[in-house]
Amino acid sequence: MTCFADSARYEIATVTENVRLARDTMRVRIAAPEMARQAVPGQFFMIRIATGNDPLIGRAFALYELDPEDRAWFDLVYLVKGRLTTRLAELRPGDPLAVWGPLGNGFDPIACDHLIMVAGGIGQTPFLALGKEALGRQAYGTPPRPSGYASDVTFCYGVRSADYLSDVDRFQQLGCEVLVATEDGSAGPAQRVTDVLEQVLARQTGRRSRIACCGPEPMMEAVAAMARRYQVPCQVSLETPMACGIGICFTCVARIGTPHDWDYKRTCVEGPVFDAHHVQW
Ligand SMILES: Cc1cc2nc3c(=O)[nH]c(=O)nc-3n(C[C@H](O)[C@H](O)[C@H](O)COP(=O)(O)OP(=O)(O)OC[C@H]3O[C@@H](n4cnc5c(N)ncnc54)[C@H](O)[C@@H]3O)c2cc1C
């Protein structure tokens, strides 16, 4: 079995920026070139506050973006929510941060006509890097893995209200078609991201499409069902709570189908990206 913690590193790295992007949403920039050079879209990093033991257990954050020049830093985007993210939001440039990674498998770079990225809320974080790679704007990993494997990329982005939308303009500048869904109708008609996805899938005619999805589990389950109905391959990035991130503690297991039955798989080292049709929702 391949173990995706094999190339991970541990460092006390330095925060170089920590800025607000949207309501309760921040972007932290971390100077850690060795880690940045390894990371690919859909992988994640574990983070702990370097000064003190609260919280004791690290938290996982998806790779958001890499330094496009010399890969000297990477960015994470986070929703300020509970114990770790509240403390993370207080960090200033020059502060230390305990980081280990990159971890997990990442999304598969498979050639297609149309990559449809579907995000619910803060589940948008893996998709700036994935969109860049798919459209050939940036290569990731050492040695670099394939890029430019999708002709078109659509980003279906669902949030509760418009003030949670972050970096929409960056996705647009990249060349992605961005379709926003707000539950309260504060940007366009009130609808869910699955409504938008259904419209996109309904207009596909003979194109080789693929879906990449991340967000709350009920939303991913609904996207998986829709993908099955439209017979479109779909990968989901699961956000099961994690403790070690390196395959030791089994906190993060998910039920994943096998050819005859199902088995528990560790999301940290055998995921977090799985074939949506193999996940036992
Ligand atoms: C592979 C993976 C990738 C991830 N990527 C990202 C990412 O890119 N960005 C991101 O933001 N998150 C991401 N997460 C989730 C992240 O790891 C954390 O779980 C999340 O940031 C919350 O951590 P926390 O310590 O701030 O909250 P915790 O303290 O762990 O709180 C968790 C929950 O409890 C609730 N809670 C906490 N304190 C209270 C309280 N006092 N009263 C009521 N409710 C409370 C919070 O609202 C929250 O719902 C990812 C998870 C995984 C597994």
Ligand code: FES
């Ligand atoms: S988080 Fe410990 S095994 Fe996955």
